[in-house]
Amino acid sequence: MAIPFNKPHLTGKEAHYMYQAVYNGKLSGNGEFTKKCQSFFEGRYGFRKCLLTTSGTDALEMCAMLCELQRGDEVIIPSYTFVSTALAFLREGAKVVFADSMKRNPNLDAETLESLITPRTRVIVPVHYAGVACDMDAIMTVAKKHNLLVVEDAAQAVDSYYKGRPLGGIGHLAAFSFHETKNITAGGEGGLLVVNDERFVRRAEIIWEKGTNRAEFFRGEVNKYGWVDMGSSFLPAEINAAFLWAQLENLDEIQDKRKQLWQRYYELLQPLSERGLFCLPDIPKYASNNAHMFYLTLPDLDTRTALIRHLKENDILAVFHYLSLHSSAYYADKHDGRELPNCDRYADTLVRLPMYYDLSIEDVEHICKVIGEGVA
Numbered sequence: 001m002a003i004p005f006n007k008p009h010l011t012g013k014e015a016h017y018m019y020q021a022v023y024n025g026k027l028s029g030n031g032e033f034t035k036k037c038q039s040f041f042e043g044r045y046g047f048r049k050c051l052l053t054t055s056g057t058d059a060l061e062m063c064a065m066l067c068e069l070q071r072g073d074e075v076i077i078p079s080y081t082f083v084s085t086a087l088a089f090l091r092e093g094a095k096v097v098f099a100d101s102m103k104r105n106p107n108l109d110a111e112t113l114e115s116l117i118t119p120r121t122r123v124i125v126p127v128h129y130a131g132v133a134c135d136m137d138a139i140m141t142v143a144k145k146h147n148l149l150v151v152e153d154a155a156q157a158v159d160s161y162y163k164g165r166p167l168g169g170i171g172h173l174a175a176f177s178f179h180e181t182k183n184i185t186a187g188g189e190g191g192l193l194v195v196n197d198e199r200f201v202r203r204a205e206i207i208w209e210k211g212t213n214r215a216e217f218f219r220g221e222v223n224k225y226g227w228v229d230m231g232s233s234f235l236p237a238e239i240n241a242a243f244l245w246a247q248l249e250n251l252d253e254i255q256d257k258r259k260q261l262w263q264r265y266y267e268l269l270q271p272l273s274e275r276g277l278f279c280l281p282d283i284p285k286y287a288s289n290n291a292h293m294f295y296l297t298l299p300d301l302d303t304r305t306a307l308i309r310h311l312k313e314n315d316i317l318a319v320f321h322y323l324s325l326h327s328s329a330y331y332a333d334k335h336d337g338r339e340l341p342n343c344d345r346y347a348d349t350l351v352r353l354p355m356y357y358d359l360s361i362e363d364v365e366h367i368c369k370v371i372g373e374g375v376a
Ligand SMILES: *Cc1c(COP(=O)(O)O)cnc(C)c1O
Pocket: 055, 056, 057, 058, 081, 082, 084, 085, 127, 153, 155, 156, 176, 177, 178, 179, 189, 190, 191
């Protein structure tokens, strides 16, 4: 039997809660399950205000709208990320300034930030790659000095920490994803906007509700509601929130199992990494590991291609990840020409191994044995 790269996990309660949502008679968004999910995040992590969205991309788009950018305002984003990180800001008329990754891991290199800041810079968007924290103290210090907003792309970073502080709770705003490839899912697609800065709370609710102040009306704060601002339809239906609720109830168990698998990969692959055949993932001292991903970096593109092929021949699906956004078909001619060598290196050499809840320790042992034969 082939080992896939990813497989969404079912806790067993999803269908039950979805059934309940349907028979509650409230199918649209912002019902009982949506509120339960939002309260879970606000309670467990101390996030000021949480709003469920239909995707992580949508949550990023809400962040970008909340930043109130003017055409030509600049937003600093790592080039080694998913398209949505950049797209959300580009749609608001921003100019995206791509930053390089660190040498040690794919996260944005905070040391290069100062050199990228101009009088037009408004926002920095750190992406916590593989759920491993960016150096948030360094990033927040630069942001404060230049009066910039920080939007965390925490799409992969559920239940992960920076110096004990939950990711998604440090920047002014943050976005999580519950796509089926993430640690927990809202039934395929889903996301969460986190508002940490009080200034954005009211407007976030309005944008979420198609530019209306309906949320205030439902709370009895105003006696009628109407069109007061920009907005769109960002709420997921209740059946998606119900699915997510089943996953949230089992979050600790899901995280524990993923961490065990991750740890086993690390132990078994360490001897090969010590022989210089590849590098293991880097978790800085300030960062926790939420076991979103297990990746290796190979010496070059050819050795990576050979390893992926070798694994495929043995029915194991391993996949590379992002292509540098600064040299993408859509953005290459808009990029300012700066070289981003660390980003390009990760684009060429990083490979992700199978990682999902239903993977067994025996599967991991088998995969590591096949890797050993492939790189020897
Ligand atoms: C998954 C992901 C997104 C997009 O989330 P969706 O829910 O798929 O829209 C954005 N940024 C990063 C870093 C991601 O990993």
